[in-house]
Amino acid sequence: MKAAPKYVRNIEQFICSREPQNRSGILMRDSAGRLGISSADLLQIQKPYTFIYQRLPVEVEGEVINISSGIVLHNRARGPYKGGIRIAPDVNVWETTELARLMTLKTALANLELGGGKAGILVDFEKIYQRFEKMLNMDYYSFVDMFKTNIMKEFVDHFVERSLVRIYIPAPDMGSSGREMMLFYNRTHDPASVTAKPEGIEGWLPGRHEATGFGTAYATLKYLDKIGKNPSKITVAIQGFGNVGSHAAFYLHEAGCKVVAITDLYGGVHQEAGIDVPALMAYAREKRSIRGYDQKRTIDNQHLFRLPVDILIPAASGHVVDQSNCDELRVRLAVVEAANMPVSYDAFRSLQQRGIVVLPDNYVNSGGVIASDLEYKQGIGGVRFAREEVFTHLRKKFDEMFAEMLERKENAGSLSQAACDIATERIYRAMKTRSLL
Numbered sequence: 001m002k003a004a005p006k007y008v009r010n011i012e013q014f015i016c017s018r019e020p021q022n023r024s025g026i027l028m029r030d031s032a033g034r035l036g037i038s039s040a041d042l043l044q045i046q047k048p049y050t051f052i053y054q055r056l057p058v059e060v061e062g063e064v065i066n067i068s069s070g071i072v073l074h075n076r077a078r079g080p081y082k083g084g085i086r087i088a089p090d091v092n093v094w095e096t097t098e099l100a101r102l103m104t105l106k107t108a109l110a111n112l113e114l115g116g117g118k119a120g121i122l123v124d125f126e127k128i129y130q131r132f133e134k135m136l137n138m139d140y141y142s143f144v145d146m147f148k149t150n151i152m153k154e155f156v157d158h159f160v161e162r163s164l165v166r167i168y169i170p171a172p173d174m175g176s177s178g179r180e181m182m183l184f185y186n187r188t189h190d191p192a193s194v195t196a197k198p199e200g201i202e203g204w205l206p207g208r209h210e211a212t213g214f215g216t217a218y219a220t221l222k223y224l225d226k227i228g229k230n231p232s233k234i235t236v237a238i239q240g241f242g243n244v245g246s247h248a249a250f251y252l253h254e255a256g257c258k259v260v261a262i263t264d265l266y267g268g269v270h271q272e273a274g275i276d277v278p279a280l281m282a283y284a285r286e287k288r289s290i291r292g293y294d295q296k297r298t299i300d301n302q303h304l305f306r307l308p309v310d311i312l313i314p315a316a317s318g319h320v321v322d323q324s325n326c327d328e329l330r331v332r333l334a335v336v337e338a339a340n341m342p343v344s345y346d347a348f349r350s351l352q353q354r355g356i357v358v359l360p361d362n363y364v365n366s367g368g369v370i371a372s373d374l375e376y377k378q379g380i381g382g383v384r385f386a387r388e389e390v391f392t393h394l395r396k397k398f399d400e401m402f403a404e405m406l407e408r409k410e411n412a413g414s415l416s417q418a419a420c421d422i423a424t425e426r427i428y429r430a431m432k433t434r435s436l437l
């Protein structure tokens with residue numbers, strides 16, 4: 001009989017399952033080939049440094065519900081682990097791992113002195129609400145707010161106990177927002193411990209709230225400019241109308257693009273003449289969804305992805321375009337990855353063959369972490385950045401990244417592969433310099 005290993009060697013042994021093959025893994029393997037990085041070194045760059053599992057007991061009506069959460073600290077060769085907290089009913093350890101790796105690639109591509117990490121909190125609010133609805137004297141959204149507050153308090157307590165403050169610096173991701181970051185700050189009282197703090201809280205950054213959506217729109221408009229297209233002739237469809245989707249829609253609408261369709265988790269709007277985005281934002285702020293905005297012109301995700309539009313922006317969850325639906329996509333120019341890893345590797349390849357460009361996630365949605373980097377600098381250095389300085393800085397960073405990606409595109413094969421080459425090379429160099437490889 002084979003003797004059991006004394007210590008686990010890696011995350012696979014620890015959780016007894018293997019990471020599924022995914023796009024960032026394949027792209028990095030290809031990058032390593034072009035960059036002459038050995039497979040042993042590549043493994044160290046790809047795999048996370050640490051994985052932490054944490055149970056979060058939270059009480060509802062006298063009953064304890066145990067919520068599972070995980071933190072993947074992927075790489076800090078270039079600076080502290082940086083990445084969002086995802087609160088969703090479908091998070092899993094491998095998704096959090098890929099998201100953490102993506103953060104390492106993203107911060108490196110933007111040339112920030114940060115690494116990559118991610119937290120996932122597994123919770124199905126709808127299911128729990130249904131179970132306790134009769135006993136609870138509150139509507140669904142009030143319940144979600146209350147429950148999230150209790151989850152976050154528990155999460156931060158453990159986080160502080162494990163001395164992760166300033167080692168891993170969280171920010172919002174799907175399911176979390178400035179509100180949850182404020183709860184984090186309430187416990188740490190350290191402005192550098194968390195980014196995307198709401199307005200008026202020590203070390204908050206003007207423009208951080210809009211930064212990811214602004215960057216998404218800026219990257220889209222830059223690409224349109226590069227291929228000589230006038231924004232006023234461009235139609236756009238967006239999946240997701242949360243922080244990223246709504247601000248991307250706002251800035252594209254402001255630039256003259258016609259946003260014709262938007263969905264969120266609960267419904268969708270399809271107006272051929274173009275959606276009045278500021279009006280939809282006001283509606284969604286009040287109702288917390290876009291459902292019901294235009295009862296006659298509705299759309300679901302499946303139909304949104306099949307619309308003949310110039311630009312398609314997935315701005316919700318990952319893996320929404322894969323082999324099962326990519327042939328149905330009728331987008332004409334580009335898929336702009338505002339969400340993290342929305343397009344699978346196979347789908348990316350097949351879109352590429354059809355001449356549809358994929359603007360990669362680690363470039364498109366990096367506005368949030370670029371702004372977070374400024375917010376972190378405010379926290380550690382006491383400096384202050386004005387709103388216009390933040391937007392000027394974002395434009396400069398996007399201009400630099402796009403120029404670098406274009407320079408490497410021919411050798412790499414696509415913008416996605418070029419972005420991965422640039423980032424992988426920087427991470428590899430930092431790990432070598434610091435004798436981590």
Ligand code: NAD
Binds near residue numbers: 212263318368369
């Ligand atoms: P959010 O929670 O603010 O909003 C998510 C939106 O997606 C909501 O409108 C929700 O209803 C919708 N949604 C969820 N599932 C859906 C589905 N199946 N169909 C249609 N709509 C659906 O989240 P966010 O911060 O806007 O993040 C969106 C994406 O952007 C995520 O992939 C996230 O990882 C990525 N991202 C966010 C940031 C940031 O700064 N917030 C930064 C980088 C990347």
